[in-house]
Amino acid sequence: MSDLILPDELLPRDGRFGCGPSKVPAAALSRLAEVGDDLLGTSHRKPRVRDQVRRLQEGLRQLFDLPQDYEVLLTLGGATAFWDAAIFGLIEQRSRHYVFGEFSSKFAKAAAGAPWLATPEVIEAEFGEAPAVVPTADADVQALTHNETSTGVMQLIERVDDALVVVDATSGAAGLPVDPTQFDAYYFSLQKGLASEGGLTVALLSPAAIERIERIGASDRYVPAFLDLHTALDNSRKHQTYNTPSVSTVFLAAEQVDWCNDEFGGLDGVVAAQREKSAVIYDWAQERDWASPFVSEASARSLVVATIDLDDSVSADEINAVLRANGILDTDAYRKLGRNQLRIGMFPAVDRDDLAAYTACVDWIVERLAG
Numbered sequence: 001m002s003d004l005i006l007p008d009e010l011l012p013r014d015g016r017f018g019c020g021p022s023k024v025p026a027a028a029l030s031r032l033a034e035v036g037d038d039l040l041g042t043s044h045r046k047p048r049v050r051d052q053v054r055r056l057q058e059g060l061r062q063l064f065d066l067p068q069d070y071e072v073l074l075t076l077g078g079a080t081a082f083w084d085a086a087i088f089g090l091i092e093q094r095s096r097h098y099v100f101g102e103f104s105s106k107f108a109k110a111a112a113g114a115p116w117l118a119t120p121e122v123i124e125a126e127f128g129e130a131p132a133v134v135p136t137a138d139a140d141v142q143a144l145t146h147n148e149t150s151t152g153v154m155q156l157i158e159r160v161d162d163a164l165v166v167v168d169a170t171s172g173a174a175g176l177p178v179d180p181t182q183f184d185a186y187y188f189s190l191q192k193g194l195a196s197e198g199g200l201t202v203a204l205l206s207p208a209a210i211e212r213i214e215r216i217g218a219s220d221r222y223v224p225a226f227l228d229l230h231t232a233l234d235n236s237r238k239h240q241t242y243n244t245p246s247v248s249t250v251f252l253a254a255e256q257v258d259w260c261n262d263e264f265g266g267l268d269g270v271v272a273a274q275r276e277k278s279a280v281i282y283d284w285a286q287e288r289d290w291a292s293p294f295v296s297e298a299s300a301r302s303l304v305v306a307t308i309d310l311d312d313s314v315s316a317d318e319i320n321a322v323l324r325a326n327g328i329l330d331t332d333a334y335r336k337l338g339r340n341q342l343r344i345g346m347f348p349a350v351d352r353d354d355l356a357a358y359t360a361c362v363d364w365i366v367e368r369l370a371g
């Protein structure tokens with residue numbers, strides 16, 4: 001099957017549609033090659049690199065239109081490490097988690113394992129649905145997930161009580177709408193919507209989150225240095241990280257953030273483009289009698305990760321094998337979801353025309369496989 005050769009005129013210009021790591025634009029890589037000699041392999045404590053960290057922080061401040069008293073924290077380890085950092089430094093006694101896929105369940109599991117915290121409250125939704133945020137009397141953190149990357153569902157970010165709103169925005173950041181007054185910590189890795197690489201974490205922090213970090217930091221709770229958000233905050237204020245970051249990751253993310261600001265004038269413009277791009281995929285799926293969006297509630301369908309169910313007449317595995325052999329990569333469903341499904345990364349760096357080309361390629365393959 002996978003020896004089917006797609007006609008050249010159908011192919012997307014860039015075949016990277018994965019949900020993380022995701023497409024890194026060629027233009028950003030060229031820029032990295034241009035400046036790399038002066039930047040890579042130089043001290044992250046010196047102005048050249050710290051200027052790039054500052055550029056990323058200021059670009060994010062502009063992109064999200066952050067209130068003046070919010071801060072942009074940088075630390076290492078990606079979202080997975082941030083879960084542990086939050087367990088040490090953001091959750092005071094008990095967290096409330098909304099579990100509606102693989103990633104949201106991992107943070108809940110991590111919090112449940114921390115012996116110094118009370119057993120977390122967990123609200124579960126069917127995979128493919130978005131749980132509504134509801135007030136809690138007993139938790140001091142509301143743990144939300146802006147985009148559940150495993151299911152292609154987005155959750156509405158809203159503040160409904162006094163708990164800190166702590167949002168895993170790893171795949172949602174810079175592609176989904178959000179009002180900063182509705183969150184306290186909005187954290188993400190950079191290898192998805194930010195079109196960079198893994199290993200670094202950004203957290204946008206409200207004054208309430210900063211106060212919590214400082215208060216727990218001053219308490220006698222044991223916190224490993226690498227996961228200490230108070231230390232990370234001190235370093236972020238000096239435009240550096242506690243330990244050595246990947247400088248290329250910082251640079252590529254800063255390029256992407258500047259592009260979003262210059263090209264779209266901020267998050268609203270990016271989101272408008274995302275609405276149009278995601279419609280290319282969802283409308284296509286609805287027009288095919290062998291495909292349909294997995295997420296039935298249209299308002300919960302992600303603008304950055306599309307999950308498209310296929311019926312029994314076509315196999316997603318076979319389609320993906322042909323796509324891969326033709327350089328169109330990584331549209332496999334999340335394995336543990338166990339569905340006959342295509343999952344397509346539509347992050348800001350992915351072109352609308354390439355998404356249209358993707359649908360044409362799948363149509364072409366389905367015709368051949370069925371015939």
Ligand SMILES: *Cc1c(COP(=O)(O)O)cnc(C)c1O
Pocket residue numbers: 020077078079080081103145147148149168169170171189190192198199
């Ligand atoms: C990818 C992803 C993570 C894990 O990110 P790492 O950088 O691998 O730690 C966490 N949450 C969400 C929503 C993700 O999409």
